[in-house]
Amino acid sequence: MSLSDADALVHGGDDGAGRHSYAFRPRMIGAATRVVLDTRGAEGTLEWTVGATSGRTPLRDITRLRLRHELGQLGSSNFALLIEGRGLPRLRIGSVSRTGLTAVKDHGPAFIAFLNALHAALLRDSGRVRYEAGLPRWRWGGMLALSACCAAAICWLAALAFSDGQGTSALLIVGLSLVLAFPLAETLWRNRPGPYEPEALPQRLLPHVKPGKD
Numbered sequence: 294m295s296l297s298d299a300d301a302l303v304h305g306g307d308d309g310a311g312r313h314s315y316a317f318r319p320r321m322i323g324a325a326t327r328v329v330l331d332t333r334g335a336e337g338t339l340e341w342t343v344g345a346t347s348g349r350t351p352l353r354d355i356t357r358l359r360l361r362h363e364l365g366q367l368g369s370s371n372f373a374l375l376i377e378g379r380g381l382p383r384l385r386i387g388s389v390s391r392t393g394l395t396a397v398k399d400h401g402p403a404f405i406a407f408l409n410a411l412h413a414a415l416l417r418d419s420g421r422v423r424y425e426a427g428l429p430r431w432r433w434g435g436m437l438a439l440s441a442c443c444a445a446a447i448c449w450l451a452a453l454a455f456s457d458g459q460g461t462s463a464l465l466i467v468g469l470s471l472v473l474a475f476p477l478a479e480t481l482w483r484n485r486p487g488p489y490e491p492e493a494l495p496q497r498l499l500p501h502v503k504p505g506k507d
Contacts, residue, residue: 308500315407317400317466328386330410337418339376339411341384353417354379358411358491359425360498362483364476372500374408379446388500401500408499412491426495427484437481444474 295376311333324344329389331338337352355378363371372388388404415422427433447470454463483497 306336313410314408315386315400315403317387317404318392318398319385319387321391321393326384326386328407330407332414332418337414343382343384346382348381350378350381352415353421354381355415355422357423357425358415359427359498360408360489360495361427362498363387364480364482370479370500371397372404372421372498374411399500401502405499405502408494412494416491422491424489424491425486426489426498427486430486433481433484433486436477440474440477440481444470 311331313330313332316325316327317490326344327342329340331340338351339355341348341350355376357375357377359375359377361373361375363373365371374386376384376386386407388401389399392398395471404501412424426434447466451463452465454460454466485497489495
């Protein structure tokens, strides 16, 4: 099955023989990313293809998984899994495929199924994985501090506008700021840093799946 085949990007899944695949397209133009979890042998492996680069990594060589929320275009949500390991380039597995300038294809159910399969396999084959949720603490703290400074500056500008009798301008500043701040506030909330248990994935970092959605 070719990675350029649209059907390959709509569904991942278990083939019933110990191989669980997932694919997505991170950019509208360019190759897709595909990962295959193979648990048929005595030692599980993760096969990966990113553009023209591919490889096979034993599960015992995976050292870190990070789940995070990413802000997409026009305030849309995208969830991602970052995989790090010995001899492994950092892999990013996203929950949506880019299909147009502003359009995306959501793979929520397949993304969650692959996460569950990978975590279960790592629990069995490797006990040395660090499971981390959200952003690194230094990055999250920096974003929080910058957001607080921006909020203070906006409040100061709005107060100046009110004091000069420009109530309409002040309300416009506050209104636009609130609209733009909501996606950022959601990203900060979802990306609170800390460890997580592989048996209980943090729901705030998983896509919402509607009942009956494939």
